[in-house]
Amino acid sequence: MEQEIIKDIDVQSVMTKSSLPVGGYSVNPYVGCPHACRYCYASFMKRFTGHAEPWGTFLDVKHWKPIGNPHKFDGQRIVIGSVTDGYNPYEEEFLRTRKLLEELKGTTAEIMICTKSDLVLRDLDLLKSFPKVTVSWSVNTLDEQFRLDMDRAVSIEHRLYAMKQVYDAGIRTVCFISPIFPGITDVKAIINQVKDFTDLIWLENLNLRGQFKGDIMNYIHEKHPELAPLYDEIYNKKRMDYWKTLEQEISTFAREEGYPYRINDLPYGRSLHGKPVIVNYFYHEKIRLRK
Numbered sequence: 001m002e003q004e005i006i007k008d009i010d011v012q013s014v015m016t017k018s019s020l021p022v023g024g025y026s027v028n029p030y031v032g033c034p035h036a037c038r039y040c041y042a043s044f045m046k047r048f049t050g051h052a053e054p055w056g057t058f059l060d061v062k063h064w065k066p067i068g069n070p071h072k073f074d075g076q077r078i079v080i081g082s083v084t085d086g087y088n089p090y091e092e093e094f095l096r097t098r099k100l101l102e103e104l105k106g107t108t109a110e111i112m113i114c115t116k117s118d119l120v121l122r123d124l125d126l127l128k129s130f131p132k133v134t135v136s137w138s139v140n141t142l143d144e145q146f147r148l149d150m151d152r153a154v155s156i157e158h159r160l161y162a163m164k165q166v167y168d169a170g171i172r173t174v175c176f177i178s179p180i181f182p183g184i185t186d187v188k189a190i191i192n193q194v195k196d197f198t199d200l201i202w203l204e205n206l207n208l209r210g211q212f213k214g215d216i217m218n219y220i221h222e223k224h225p226e227l228a229p230l231y232d233e234i235y236n237k238k239r240m241d242y243w244k245t246l247e248q249e250i251s252t253f254a255r256e257e258g259y260p261y262r263i264n265d266l267p268y269g270r271s272l273h274g275k276p277v278i279v280n281y282f283y284h285e286k287i288r289l290r291k
Helices: 041-049 096-104 119-127 144-150 156-168 187-197 212-223 225-235 241-257
Strands: 005-011 015-017 025-027 058-064 077-080 110-115 132-138 172-180 200-205 261-263 277-280
Touching: 058 096, 077 096, 096 119, 110 119, 119 132, 119 156, 132 156, 132 200, 144 156, 156 172, 156 187, 172 187, 187 200, 187 241, 212 225, 225 241, 241 261, 241 277
Parallel strands: 005 058, 025 077, 077 110, 110 132, 132 172, 172 200, 200 277, 261 277
Antiparallel strands: 015 025
């Protein structure tokens, strides 16, 4: 594993108007991410930051002018960690995400944190001070070996522990089953594992494009050769059969188990205990079922 290259950078503002479907503001206290997820879409950021180093081997620590008036974000949605993880291991030392939360205290904005870490537990005191806050963890497997093959974040066990602690603290939680690897990610098993301590289940399929497509395809051929024909059908021949079938299976599963099921929605509020809302975000592959 390569040693990360860490440097400090000064930025005018850490708040950026978001182009994400969830809208509002996108906030990334760091550039880069040491989790080094092999499938990470955020690796495209290198085109804009001038980094020649491989994704996952550099981290720029942002320093910004203090947010003077948090109320100017009232009524907005603030997503922390759209192209980094604000709770990457170095956050324990640099405290940039904590500083951001401290500067936002008092706002009525909806705070949404996307992470793969349990370090978020450190900031429970701050999170509980916001009227609307959601913490989302990416979990696309219960198989620790596959997780190790894919990222350098904390274990699945640690993510699920953190999810339960945050849920029990009265904060809305999301289990983001993403990306779904065909033939590998067991969506139903993950839902059954987390249903008692999450409010929402987000589903997103694996997209292979850019530099990491070849790496993932090589991994499948090497570690899961029995799935190579399926991946060829999906990612080279662009067949959608697998995703259509999976979507039918999940919608049927949700109906039979009594889980509310949505497509491309972002409902707010706490779910009935043990009955999280399942939200299908397969929209970017244009394979939605009719509502």
